[in-house]
Amino acid sequence: MTKRVTLLLTILLLCTSIAPVSAQRKDKGYTYQEIEIQPNGDTILVVHILPVDVRGKTISLRRYRKLVDAVKKVYPIAQTAKAKLADMKVDLSRLSPQEQRKYIRRLAAEIEAEYTPVLRKMTYTQGKVLLKLIDRETSFTAYEILREFRGTFLAGFWQGVSRIFRQNLKTPYDPDGEDRIIEQIVIYYEAGLLK
Numbered sequence: 173m174t175k176r177v178t179l180l181l182t183i184l185l186l187c188t189s190i191a192p193v194s195a196q197r198k199d200k201g202y203t204y205q206e207i208e209i210q211p212n213g214d215t216i217l218v219v220h221i222l223p224v225d226v227r228g229k230t231i232s233l234r235r236y237r238k239l240v241d242a243v244k245k246v247y248p249i250a251q252t253a254k255a256k257l258a259d260m261k262v263d264l265s266r267l268s269p270q271e272q273r274k275y276i277r278r279l280a281a282e283i284e285a286e287y288t289p290v291l292r293k294m295t296y297t298q299g300k301v302l303l304k305l306i307d308r309e310t311s312f313t314a315y316e317i318l319r320e321f322r323g324t325f326l327a328g329f330w331q332g333v334s335r336i337f338r339q340n341l342k343t344p345y346d347p348d349g350e351d352r353i354i355e356q357i358v359i360y361y362e363a364g365l366l367k
Contacts (some may be wrong), residue, residue: 175359183329187229193358202226231353236353236357238297239297239301239353239354239357240357240366241298242295242297242298242301242302243301243305243357243358243366244361244366245294245298245352246294246298246301247305247358249287249290249302249305250302250306250308250309251309253306253309253310254306254309254310255312256283257281257312257317258281260275260276260321264346265278274321276321280321280322296337298367299339300339301354303339303341303343304345304351305345305354307343307345308345308347308351308355309343309357310348313341313342313343313344314330314341315327315330315331315341315342316342318330318341327341332357
C-alpha cells in the first residue's frame, strides 16, 4: 500500500513540476481570473478588473454588471433611434402638415412593429437605460420626442404610465451627475473594451 501512495505522490509531483498549469475564466469582458500553479507547488490567484470611474459613488459589482449588460443590449437601439430621428427631421421638412401627420403615423407603425417584440423582452433596468441613452443620443427626452411627433395627449398618457413604474420620461440624461456610471460604461463600449 505504501508503494501505491508513493507512486501516486511521485506522479502528482512530476505533473506539477513539468509546466505551470493555467485556468482562465472570462466573465463578460471586464473581469477574469487566472490560477497559475508554479513549479514549486504554490498557487497564485490573479484577478484583472478594468478600472471603473464612478467619481466618488459606490456601486456594487453586481449592479455594475447589470448596467453593463443593459448598455450592451440597448445602446444599438439608441443609435438606431438617433439615425431614424435625423432621417425623420429631413423628411418632415419637405412635407406639408397633412403629409407630415401621415408620414409620422406610418413611421410610428413601422417602429412599433419592429421594436415591440424587443421591448417586451427588456428588463426594468434595460428600459431605464434605454430612455437615458435615447436622450444622450438625440438630445431630447422621451417625453419631448413623444410630444413633438405624437402629440401632447399621448405624451402625457405615456408619462403617466411610466410614473406608475417609477420612471419619468421628462428626466434628462446627466453624464456628470446621476448617469455618470452609464456614461463611463458607454465610453468603454464605444472603445471596444466590453465584449
